[in-house]
Amino acid sequence: xxxxxxxxxxxxxxxxxxxxxxxxxxxxxxxxxxxxxxxxxxxxxxxxxxxxxxxxxxxxxxxxxxxxxxxxxxxxxxxxxx
Numbered sequence: 001x002x003x004x005x006x007x008x009x010x011x012x013x014x015x016x017x018x019x020x021x022x023x024x025x026x027x028x029x030x031x032x033x034x035x036x037x038x039x040x041x042x043x044x045x046x047x048x049x050x051x052x053x054x055x056x057x058x059x060x061x062x063x064x065x066x067x068x069x070x071x072x073x074x075x076x077x078x079x080x081x082x
Contacts, residue, residue, distance in 0.1 A: 003052035007041040013053040014039075017061040023051070027064045 005013075014024060025035035028049065037043035056064075 003047040004047065005053070007039055007045075009050075010039055010053070017053070017056060017058050019061055021059075023065060023069075025059060026068045029068065049072075077078055 014021065019027065021035045021039050022032050024038075025032040028035075034043060038045045038049070
């Protein structure tokens with residue numbers, strides 16, 4: 001069984017993928033408040049989210065955001081992920 005992802009691990013994956021918490025929420029089609037709760041440790045990060053983030057490449061994250069965010073994509077990326 002896969003171990004649950006910690007908030008620190010989630011933030012590391014977001015950095016690796018150049019995603020903001022808002023970008024994560026948009027990419028996974030979840031409410032941005034839920035993504036913030038995952039990052040703060042106030043909600044358990046589902047195993048499916050852990051697996052998806054660990055396997056996703058930065059290029060795949062950008063492609064997914066283009067599909068979900070369209071022109072609002074800049075708000076979904078971190079400041080370093082251009």
